Amino acid sequence: MYLLGYDIGSSSVKASLVNAESGKCVSSAFFPKTEAEIMAVKPGWAEQDPGNWWGNLKLATQAILAESGVDAEDIKAIGISYQMHGLVCVDKNQQVLRPAIIWCDSRAVSYGQKAFETLGEETCLSHLLNSPGNFTASKLAWIKENEPSVYEKIHKIMLPGDYIAMKLSGTICTTVSGLSEGMFWDFKNNRVADFLMDYYGFDSSLIADIKPTFSEQGRVNAAAAAELGLKEGTPITYRAG
Numbered sequence: 001m002y003l004l005g006y007d008i009g010s011s012s013v014k015a016s017l018v019n020a021e022s023g024k025c026v027s028s029a030f031f032p033k034t035e036a037e038i039m040a041v042k043p044g045w046a047e048q049d050p051g052n053w054w055g056n057l058k059l060a061t062q063a064i065l066a067e068s069g070v071d072a073e074d075i076k077a078i079g080i081s082y083q084m085h086g087l088v089c090v091d092k093n094q095q096v097l098r099p100a101i102i103w104c105d106s107r108a109v110s111y112g113q114k115a116f117e118t119l120g121e122e123t124c125l126s127h128l129l130n131s132p133g134n135f136t137a138s139k140l141a142w143i144k145e146n147e148p149s150v151y152e153k154i155h156k157i158m159l160p161g162d163y164i165a166m167k168l169s170g171t172i173c174t175t176v177s178g179l180s181e182g183m184f185w186d187f188k189n190n191r192v193a194d195f196l197m198d199y200y201g202f203d204s205s206l207i208a209d210i211k212p213t214f215s216e217q218g219r220v221n222a223a224a225a226a227e228l229g230l231k232e233g234t235p236i237t238y239r240a241g
Contacts, residue, residue: 001019001020001021001074001076002017002018002019002020002026002070002074002075002076003017003018003020003075003076003077003078003079004016004017004018004061004064004075004077004078004079004230004234005017005018005078005079005080005081006057006060006078006079006080006081006164007080007081007082008053008057008080008081008082008083008160008161008164009036009082009083010036010038010046010048010083010102010103010104011035011036012030012031012032012035012036012056013030013031013036013053013056013057013060014028014029014030014060015028015029015030015057015060015061015063015064016028016064017064017065017068017070017075020076026068026070027063027064027065027067027068027070028064029059029060029063029064029067030056030060031056031057031059031060031063032056036048036052036056037052038102038104039099042107044105044106044107045101045105045106045107046101046102046103046104046105046106047099047100047101047102047105048086048099048100048102049096049099049100050088050096050099050100050160050163051096053160053163053164054164054167057164057228058227058228061228061229061230062228062229065229072225072229072230072231072234073231075230075231075234076234076235077234077235077236077237077238078168078220078234078235078236078237078238079236079237079238079239080161080164080165080236080238080239080240081161081239081240081241082159082160082161082164082239082240082241083102083103083160083241084103084159084181084241085102085103085134085135085136085139085159085181085182085241086100086101086102086103086136086159086160087100087101087136087139087140087143087157087159087182088100088157088158088159088160088162088163089140089143089150089154089156089157089158090154090155090156090158090163090166090172091153091154091155092155094155094166094170094172096163097150097153097154098143098147098150100160100163101139101142101143102160105134105139106134107139107142108134108135108138108139108141108142109133109134109138111132111138111141111142111145112131112132112133112134112135112137112138112183113131113133115131115132115138115141115196115199115200116131116132116133118199119132119195119196119199123195126188127186127187127188127189127193127195128183128185128186128187128193128196129180129187130183132183132196133183135181135182135183136157136159136181136182136183136184137182137183137184137196137200137202138183140157140200140202140206141200144200144201144202154206155206156172156206156207156208157206157207157208158172158174158208159174159178159181159182159241161178161239161240161241162174162178162208162239165217165218165236165239167224168218168220168221168224168228168236169217169218169219169220169221169224169236170218170221170223170224171217171218172208172209173208173209173210173211173217173218174207174208174209174210174211175210175211175212175213175217175239175240176210176212176213177213177240177241178239178240178241179192179207179210181241183196184196184197184207192204192207211239213238213239213240214237214238215237216235216236216237217235217236217237217238217239218235218236219232219233219234219235219236220232220233220234220235220236
């Protein structure tokens with residue numbers, strides 16, 4: 001029995017195949033072999049094309065299956081780790097609306113700082129455990145103000161790991177751990193941070209269905225199975241930054 005792990009980094013996408021009984025890694029690969037492109041249209045900006053993450057994941061998957069000789073039937077679960085704080089926006093057809101604004105992009109600093117000052121330090125630190133800062137929610141606020149034509153088409157927002165899980169399964173969902181890193185989670189009330197959503201003017205429908213971090217979060221669908229060489233129905237059972 002084997003477990004398949006993906007790491008969606010900003011420099012590369014890695015795949016590792018682990019023997020579930022021994023814990024030994026039997027094969028590992030990463031793509032691209034040179035550092036992945038980060039688009040910086042303006043100083044302080046950092047964007048990536050989510051489609052490139054998927055393309056590199058496909059190459060890494062093919063490489064480890066070829067090297068190991070493991071039958072896809074014997075892969076019992078998939079786990080995903082990913083670069084934190086990124087923002088991917090998709091429409092109702094699950095099509096990406098703009099390049100992902102990734103973790104090292106600093107365009108939203110002022111949006112988060114203004115929210116921190118307006119909502120109050122005590123409120124933010126006691127409910128969010130942090131300042132809204134330059135995290136995912138503030139990046140979405142930047143899009144709302146500066147790219148309204150994009151914002152109005154957004155069906156769901158997601159983190160890089162959520163995007164990969166969607167591509168694998170066709171299902172859009174997220175986790176509490178993911179929402180917390182974006183400053184969308186109210187730890188005091190154990191729910192989505194409505195007060196921050198209201199402050200920024202975000203509709204609650206933008207938040208995907210929430211699954212536990214350690215749980216079945218979807219299964220590989222027929223299209224992804226055919227594209228990657230995996231078995232249809234393989235469960236995704238872990239996702240975190």
